[in-house]
Structure formats: structure tokens, C-alpha cells
Amino acid sequence: MPTEFALSCPLPITERKNIIMGHGSGGKLTAQLVRDLFLPAFDNAILRKLDDQAVVTAGSERLAFTTDSYVVTPIFFPGGDIGDLAVNGTVNDLAMSGAKPLFLSAAFIMEEGLPVEELARVVESMGKAARRAGVSIVTGDTKVVNKGSADRLFVTTAGIGLVPAGVNISASNAQPGDRILISGSIGDHGMAVLSKREGLEFEGTIQSDTAALNDLVRVMLEAGDVHVLRDPTRGGLATSLCEIATSSGTGVEIDAQTLLVRDDVRGACEILGLDPLWVANEGKLVAFVPAASAAPVLAAMRGHEHGRDARIIGQVVDRHTGFALLKTEIGGTRVLDLPFTEQLPRIC
Numbered sequence: 001m002p003t004e005f006a007l008s009c010p011l012p013i014t015e016r017k018n019i020i021m022g023h024g025s026g027g028k029l030t031a032q033l034v035r036d037l038f039l040p041a042f043d044n045a046i047l048r049k050l051d052d053q054a055v056v057t058a059g060s061e062r063l064a065f066t067t068d069s070y071v072v073t074p075i076f077f078p079g080g081d082i083g084d085l086a087v088n089g090t091v092n093d094l095a096m097s098g099a100k101p102l103f104l105s106a107a108f109i110m111e112e113g114l115p116v117e118e119l120a121r122v123v124e125s126m127g128k129a130a131r132r133a134g135v136s137i138v139t140g141d142t143k144v145v146n147k148g149s150a151d152r153l154f155v156t157t158a159g160i161g162l163v164p165a166g167v168n169i170s171a172s173n174a175q176p177g178d179r180i181l182i183s184g185s186i187g188d189h190g191m192a193v194l195s196k197r198e199g200l201e202f203e204g205t206i207q208s209d210t211a212a213l214n215d216l217v218r219v220m221l222e223a224g225d226v227h228v229l230r231d232p233t234r235g236g237l238a239t240s241l242c243e244i245a246t247s248s249g250t251g252v253e254i255d256a257q258t259l260l261v262r263d264d265v266r267g268a269c270e271i272l273g274l275d276p277l278w279v280a281n282e283g284k285l286v287a288f289v290p291a292a293s294a295a296p297v298l299a300a301m302r303g304h305e306h307g308r309d310a311r312i313i314g315q316v317v318d319r320h321t322g323f324a325l326l327k328t329e330i331g332g333t334r335v336l337d338l339p340f341t342e343q344l345p346r347i348c
Contacts, residue, residue, distance in 0.1 A: 026235030027339035050247065051170055052093040052230070055163055062165075064099035066090060067158035073346040075122065075153055077196040079189075079208030082155055083125035085282060085348065088212045089233065090159040091133045095214040096229040096285065098169045098221055099161035101133060107141040109154040122153065133212035135159070151346075164221075173227040174248035178316040179294035181287045183216065183301055184209070184309040185260040186237050187276035189283070190344050191268045197346075202271075204264050211283035216306045223300035224293030231285050234348050238277040238336040240286055241324040252324040254314030277326070278339055280347045288316060 022029040039047065046054045053066035068089055075082040087104065094101040106126065110119065130137050192208040194200070213231065220226055228248070232240040237259075245252040261269075261276045269276050283306065289297050294312060301307030324336040 021345045022339075024234070024345065026233070026239050031338060049170060049172060050243075051097065053097050053099070055097050055099075055170075062163040064094045064097040064101075064161045064163050065159070066093040067156065068093060069154060069156040070348060071151070071154050071346055072193060072348055073151055074193075074196055075118070077193045077208055078205050079192055080210040080282075081122055081125050082153060083122035084129035085208075085210050086155045086157045087126050087129035087133065087135070087137075088210050088282060089231075089348065090157040091135060091212040091214055092231045092282075092285070094159050094161040095212075095217040096169070096231055097161075097163055098167035098217060098226070098229065099163045100218075101135045101159055101161040101212075101214050103161075104130065104135055104137045104157055104159045105139045105141075106137050107156040108143070109150055109156075110142065110144050111150040111152050112144060112147040114152050119153065122155070129212065133214060167221065169226055169229050171228055171230065171244045171247040174244055174250050174252075174288045174316050175227060175290070176250055176316050176318040177291050178227055178288040179291055179312050180241075180252065180254060180314040180316065181289060181294065181298055181301065181310060182237070182259075182313050183213070183285050183287075183307040184283075185262050185265070186232070186281055186284065187261055187265045187269060187279035189233075189281050190236070190279035190347050191265045191274075191276075193280075193347050194272070194344055195268060200268070202264055202268050206262075206264050206268060209281060209283035211306055213283065213285050213306055216285070216301065216304045219300045219304055220287065220297050223296040224289060226287055226289050226293070226297065228288035229285055232281050234280050235339060236276070236278040236280055237286065238275075238324070238326075239338055242336055242338050244288065245324045246322050248316075249321050251317040251320040251322070252314065253317055253327065254324070255327045256329050257327075258311055258313040260309055260311065274343065277336065278343055280344065282348065 053064045070086045072082050091101045188209040192206045230240045241252050301310035326334045
């Protein structure tokens with residue numbers, strides 16, 4: 001009697017009836033959720049651009065508007081906490097449109113039993129971060145949920161800023177010939193949070209890179225033309241490059257030998273089987289600039305405290321459109337792709 005075999009597809013299941021952690025990865029499941037659920041419900045020309053902020057017109061001014069929620073665990077980690085992370089992240093989303101961030105709101109969902117001392121630490125950290133970035137937190141909200149209904153503290157921030165005349169920055173603006181610049185090392189934030197969460201000890205303490213980048217963007221725009229800006233947070237650098245390639249209909253090529261990964265971060269990733277290309281950053285940006293602007297923009301970045309390790313890592317091409325490719329250290333070529341699952345959940 002012939003033996004029966006049950007065959008199954010090795011590809012991840014993308015159609016889900018319930019939300020899973022992978023929907024928060026910033027990868028394929030997140031993109032699917034946005035494309036199939038949110039876009040049809042909210043569809044409009046501004047939202048359709050799917051940038052990290054919306055640029056809208058109010059009278060004679062162009063405003064950048066963004067919102068984000070922070071559910072990081074633990075709420076305190078080497079180099080930062082959920083408070084300065086929320087301020088810096090929202091400031092950076094505004095800055096990635098070239099805007100000057102001005103005002104933020106902050107909403108807190110607090111779990112019953114959260115020590116007031118811990119909340120005070122977070123709020124104080126947010127105030128300091130806002131002053132450093134030159135923004136004001138002007139409104140907010142508080143809610144308390146029953147013990148066990150949340151994880152200590154969630155923070156939601158929104159922000160608005162002014163976009164200068166003549167500045168037009170969007171993921172869809174990448175053009176063949178553009179050079180790709182990054183402001184420094186990758187993977188620092190994700191590994192700092194994970195090492196604290198899991199109680200892992202590595203040689204030296206890995207510090208989060210959380211920082212507000214609006215002043216760095218200012219000096220870059222003063223130095224030359226910029227087509228695209230993106231802060232590679234959840235999903236890391238690889239996810240940002242894939243999104244830009246898709247949005248602009250161009251090909252992206254980067255060289256692994258040009259990437260900076262700190263030794264402690266690289267070692268931690270190797271131990272845990274992670275690729276720093278997909279690990280979150282919270283104080284770095286990637287820029288796509290015309291070839292003629294690459295040198296002056298790079299020089300301006302290196303003269304700023306948040307861009308001293310800036311470098312050119314690749315270019316935009318008119319082939320393999322919609323895809324990002326990595327030239328490996330041994331000379332091969334690897335296709336970068338959006339992650340299916342949440343590699344590091346609750347990282348921001």
C-alpha cells in the first residue's frame with residue numbers, strides 16, 4: 001500500500017486572521033497590513049506616499065506631521081530610555097522630510113502598579129531630550145489600565161514642524177546616480193535593548209545610539225541637495241533601503257565593506273545569529289544625494305557630532321528596479337529583503 005505524505009510549503013504564511021508579533025516588524029507583514037487594511041480605509045494622496053511623516057499645506061506654509069508609539073521593553077536601557085527615545089524618534093521622523101521640528105504631544109498609557117519614581121524618570125528624560133532638540137512638548141494625555149493589561153508604560157508622541165521653501169525630500173525621490181550616505185555605525189540601539197532585556201553580558205556595554213538628528217539634517221541641507229532621508233529604525237538599514245527602492249522604482253546597491261559595525265555589536269549579533277543590517281538604529285540616518293552633492297554633504301556630516309563616522313555606502317542604479325542588493329565581503333551579491341517576522345520585538 002503506497003505511503004501517503006503530507007506536503008507543506010516552506011514559505012512563511014502571510015495571510016493571517018489574527019495579529020502576530022511579525023506585524024510590528026516593519027517588514028512584509030507590516031507592509032501587507034498597511035496595504036490591505038489601512039490604505040483602503042484611509043486612502044488619500046498624502047498617505048499614499050508612505051513616508052515616515054506627512055507633508056501638508058496650511059495657508060502659505062508646508063508642515064510636516066508625524067505620530068509614533070513606543071512600547072520598548074525594558075523601558076530603561078544602556079544609553080537611553082523610553083522617554084528620550086520617544087522624543088528623539090518623533091523629532092527624527094519630522095527631520096527626515098527636511099522640516100524644522102517645533103512642537104510635540106505626548107500621551108502615556110500607564111499600567112496600574114507602575115512606580116511613580118520610574119514615571120518621573122521617564123518624564124524628566126523627555127523634557128531634557130526636547131530641550132536638546134529645540135522642541136516643546138505642548139499637549140498630552142494620560143490613561144491608566146488595569147494591572148496585566150499593558151507592560152508598565154507605553155508612550156505615544158506626535159509632532160509638527162515647518163518644511164523650508166524649496167526642500168522636497170521623499171523616499172520616492174531617489175534617482176539613478178544618487179550616492180547613498182549613512183551617518184555612522186549600525187545596530188547599536190537594537191543590541192543595547194536586547195542585551196539589557198535578556199541580561200546578556202558582552203565585553204563592554206553596548207550603548208543605544210538614540211539621538212535627535214534635526215541639527216545634522218540642517219547642516220546637510222545647507223551643504224548640498226538631498227533627495228531622500230530615512231532613519232533606519234525597526235527593520236534596520238536593510239528594510240529602509242528596500243522601502244526606498246520600491247517607492248522610487250529604482251535599484252539600490254551597497255557595499256558591505258563600507259558599512260561600520262562596532263566590534264561589540266558585531267560580536268553580539270554573531271552570538272545571537274542576527275544580522276546587523278536588520279537591527280534597529282535610533283540615532284542614524286541614511287541619505288540619497290546627487291553625485292555632485294555627495295562630497296560636500298559628507299563633509300558637513302563628518303563635521304557634526306552625530307555624523308563623524310559618516311560614509312558613502314553605495315549608489316542608486318537604473319537596473320533591478322525595486323530591489324536592494326548588497327555586495328558581500330567576498331565579492332558576491334546578495335538580495336536584501338523585508339523581514340517576514342519580528343527579529344527583535346518591542347525594540348522601539
